[in-house]
Amino acid sequence: MSDAPQINTALDQLRHRANEAVIDKPPGRRPTWAPPLPLEGELLEIFHDLQRLRLEDFARWVAQKPDKRSGAKAPEADEPILRLWASFHDPRNTFRPDWAGSGVHDCNGFKLRFGVKPDGQLVFRAAKGFDGTWATGPCWAPGSERASLLIRACELGEQIVAPLVGDAADVRIAAASRTLGWCVRCCRALTDPVSIEAGIGPECITVVAKMEAASRPEVLQTAWRQRQQDGRAELAKAGGKAG
Numbered sequence: 699m700s701d702a703p704q705i706n707t708a709l710d711q712l713r714h715r716a717n718e719a720v721i722d723k724p725p726g727r728r729p730t731w732a733p734p735l736p737l738e739g740e741l742l743e744i745f746h747d748l749q750r751l752r753l754e755d756f757a758r759w760v761a762q763k764p765d766k767r768s769g770a771k772a773p774e775a776d777e778p779i780l781r782l783w784a785s786f787h788d789p790r791n792t793f794r795p796d797w798a799g800s801g802v803h804d805c806n807g808f809k810l811r812f813g814v815k816p817d818g819q820l821v822f823r824a825a826k827g828f829d830g831t832w833a834t835g836p837c838w839a840p841g842s843e844r845a846s847l848l849i850r851a852c853e854l855g856e857q858i859v860a861p862l863v864g865d866a867a868d869v870r871i872a873a874a875s876r877t878l879g880w881c882v883r884c885c886r887a888l889t890d891p892v893s894i895e896a897g898i899g900p901e902c903i904t905v906v907a908k909m910e911a912a913s914r915p916e917v918l919q920t921a922w923r924q925r926q927q928d929g930r931a932e933l934a935k936a937g938g939k940a941g
């Protein structure tokens with residue numbers, strides 16, 4: 699048995715969430731799923747301490763780029779946040795014959811980072827091995843003041859991710875999304891006041907409603923099968939190896 703069953707449960711559930719969230723994304727390249735989480739308490743203090751040390755690689759929570767489709771710009775992120783960046787297997791990687799070329803995105807890990815952008819300071823990371831176990835980190839070499847802050851940040855990061863199980867994950871992510879005016883599912887900027895209040899955009903609410911309309915596993919299974927068919931076709935057309 700694992701020493702940390704709660705973090706593993708949370709990571710497994712978040713992985714399913716990530717896979718569901720990107721089910722309609724094109725299969726040719728890796729999708730993005732990076733829900734925001736509030737940055738508060740001791741971790742926020744550590745952030746301020748790191749800022750005092752003038753690190754260059756953190757706190758880049760500048761305004762988001764305008765949304766490509768709608769042109770809408772996310773509000774300045776005046777609330778300090780973290781984002782949990784899901785990583786996905788390369789859809790063209792043929793290392794796993796059971797899965798490669800299926801066109802289905804498969805989440806293989808997470809990185810919890812300061813700020814809005816993907817190059818924010820890494821707080822905590824987890825990677826799923828092929829045997830199904832999770833490896834967590836990062837393991838900073840102790841010694842400097844900066845290192846001890848980052849080591850503590852990693853502990854706190856794990857404490858933030860571990861309780862994200864079931865409804866608790868939805869509540870935390872939805873609250874942070876509302877604060878930022880982001881869609882809880884795709885993280886694009888919301889402009890319509892009704893959407894902002896709901897924390898989800900019109901396109902995503904349709905997808906979610908479809909998934910919840912019938913029994914969830916069935917709908918997902920059908921969607922995955924369709925995704926596999928479309929994905930294989932698209933990858934074959936793009937010259938990638940299918941099947």
Ligand SMILES: [Zn+2]
Pocket residue numbers: 881882883884885886898899901902
């Ligand atoms: Zn959305």
